[in-house]
Amino acid sequence: MGTPTQHSKESAQVSRSLNAVKTQATDTVSSVADLKTTLADEYLLLLKTQNYHWNIEGPLFFSLHKLFEEQYKQLAEYVDRAAEVIRAMRTKAPGSFKEFNDLSSIQEALADKASSHQIIETLSQDHTNMAIALKARLEDAEDAEETSAVVLYEDLIQFHEKAAWMIRSHRS
Ligand SMILES: [Fe+2]
Numbered sequence: 599m600g601t602p603t604q605h606s607k608e609s610a611q612v613s614r615s616l617n618a619v620k621t622q623a624t625d626t627v628s629s630v631a632d633l634k635t636t637l638a639d640e641y642l643l644l645l646k647t648q649n650y651h652w653n654i655e656g657p658l659f660f661s662l663h664k665l666f667e668e669q670y671k672q673l674a675e676y677v678d679r680a681a682e683v684i685r686a687m688r689t690k691a692p693g694s695f696k697e698f699n700d701l702s703s704i705q706e707a708l709a710d711k712a713s714s715h716q717i718i719e720t721l722s723q724d725h726t727n728m729a730i731a732l733k734a735r736l737e738d739a740e741d742a743e744e745t746s747a748v749v750l751y752e753d754l755i756q757f758h759e760k761a762a763w764m765i766r767s768h769r770s
Pocket residue numbers: 651667
């Protein structure tokens with residue numbers, strides 16, 4: 599048995615390490631939620647990009663049709679990576695449009711209305727917004743020391759910033 603001072607030191611240590619475990623658990627829960635939102639965002643952005651690939655019209659048709667095809671194929675790879683990171687954290691990945699719509703704030707596109715000018719503005723803004731949202735999620739993942747999520751977010755931020763720039767470059 600230790601002296602009263604030793605005893606209170608030990609209990610302070612125990613309560614500090616319990617708090618650390620609690621903080622870590624909370625961080626992991628928020629990392630999983632962020633990853634599910636990311637999967638939903640990227641899937642809806644994939645669909646939106648594919649919609650524009652199919653339906654864009656006008657003088658920029660060929661260039662944007664090709665660019666959007668490249669981008670939705672890259673998005674499909676990121677979607678799959680996000681799902682695999684979620685599964686590695688022993689949680690189920692969302693996989694329905696109902697869940698995606700509930701989780702994501704990406705506004706879906708209606709094909710018949712948009713001009714090529716509106717498509718350029720909408721989609722480049724979506725990519726810019728994603729890069730901003732992902733920077734906050736990256737910070738959370740870094741705090742939770744979730745390395746796979748950190749690497750995924752870094753790659754995604756780079757992808758979205760480049761995608762926004764390439765679409766914006768079609769402005770006349
Ligand atoms: Fe196609």
